[in-house]
Amino acid sequence: MALNLQDIPRVKTITKPDFINQYFKPQKPVVIEQCITHWPAYSKWNLDYMKAVAGDVTVPLYDDRPVDYKDGFNEPHFKMKMADYIDLLKKEPTRYRIFLWNILKEVPQLQDDFTFPDFGLRLMKDLPMLFFGGRDSYTFMHYDIDLANIFHFHFEGTKQIILFDQQQNDYLYKVPHSLITREDIDFANPDFEKWPLLKKAKGYKTELNHGEVLYMPEGYWHYMRYITPGFSMSLRAIARNPKNFSKAVYNLLIMRYYDNAMRRIQGQKWIDWKNEQAIVRAKKLQQALKN
Template sequence: MDLQLSQIERVKTITKEDFIKNYFKPQKPVVIEQFITDWPAYNKWSLDYMKEQVGDKIVPLYDDRPVDYKDGFNEPHATMKMADYINLLKREPTKFRIFLWNILKEVPSLQKDYRYPDFGLRLMKGLPMLFFGGKDSYTFMHYDIDLANIFHFHFEGTKRVILFDQKQNKYLYKVPHSLITREDIDFSNPDFEKWPALKNAKGYETQLNHGEVLYMPEGYWHYMKYLTPGFSMSLRAIARKPKNFSKAVYNVFIMRSIDNLMRRIKGQKWIDWKNNQAIVKTNKVLEKEGR
């Protein structure tokens, strides 16, 4: 048995009017296949180009180890020169990923290679973020703290993406006071005996190729697995739905502070309690629904 996933709709290109009407307003994901063919990045951006441009930069690396109470928010697990990291990606599979790497701050010269597209939403121009990964590396299923509208531009190779909207939370073993599901769930090959609620979750999937843009609506859960070494850039626009905007404010200013405080007070017991609550709460939903 597989997850209940529909293929994300695809269009070759799109006007901002059609995007707003057909995808933003109904909050539906879409892949736009040929929207950035006129960007210099479309032809230039590859792992080799990045190595040439920023090979000497020291970059933060993350792997798929479970959250530890001692870890700071988004604290890297290792660091490496970009040239060495790209050599590693090309040589062998690695769990190390680059996550939320701000081009504007780190490599201003790359700005000439892309433009801020007009989708009819005001993009946050100070936050163009890069993400890199090796074959079979993946991000845990999570959603972004600010519940932003995300435009995810993929470069080099292919990447599998699985999305769920916030209505599926009750089936996903969401960890309380955080933005992740249980980290021991393999969303590319889930164990339904261990995680039976996942059978009821309805989501979307696609495979992203070089130069394609994925629109992820506000607060969408996303799991991404690199099928080959590659990288992506995300641009974002703030949550426009009042409910999502207020949730984003709560997450940034209250939820994160509570979580950090409890980690300091209770240590690993807090992490273990949260992980256990993810199962307890989801099982209660199944009982209530008589599944």
């Protein structure tokens, strides 16, 4: 048995009115295949180019270890020179990923390789973020703290993506006071005996290739696995839905600070309690569905 996933719609190109009416307003994902063929980045951006322009920059790296109470919010697990990291990516599979790397801050010249597309949403132009990963590395299922509208541009290789909207939260074993599901769920090959509610979740899937753009609506859960070494850039626009915007403000101003404070006070007990609560809440829901 597999997850209940439908293919994300694909278009070659799309007009701004069609994007707004067909995807943004109904909050549905879409892949745009030929949106950035005019960018210099389309022909220039690959791992060798990034090594050439950013090889001396020290980059933050993350792996797939479970959350530890000693880890700060989005605190990297390791650091390495970009040149050494790219050599590692090309040499062998590695769990190390670059996550939320601000290219404007670290390598301003990369800004010359792309322009901000007009999708009808006001993009946050000071926050273009890069993400790198080696073969078979992946992100845990999560959603972004600001519940933004995200445009995810992929470069080099292939990337598998699974999405769920916020209406699926009850079926995903969401961990309270966080933005993740249980980290021991393998969304590439889920164990439905252990995680039976996943059978009720309805989501989307696709594989992104070089130059393709994925639109992820506000607050969408996303799991990403690098089929081959590669990297992506995300541009984001603030959440427009009032409920999502208020959630974003709560996450940014209250939730993350409360979570960090509880980690300091209770240590690993806090992490363990949150993980257990994901199970407790799921069992309550299962019982309610039976009744």
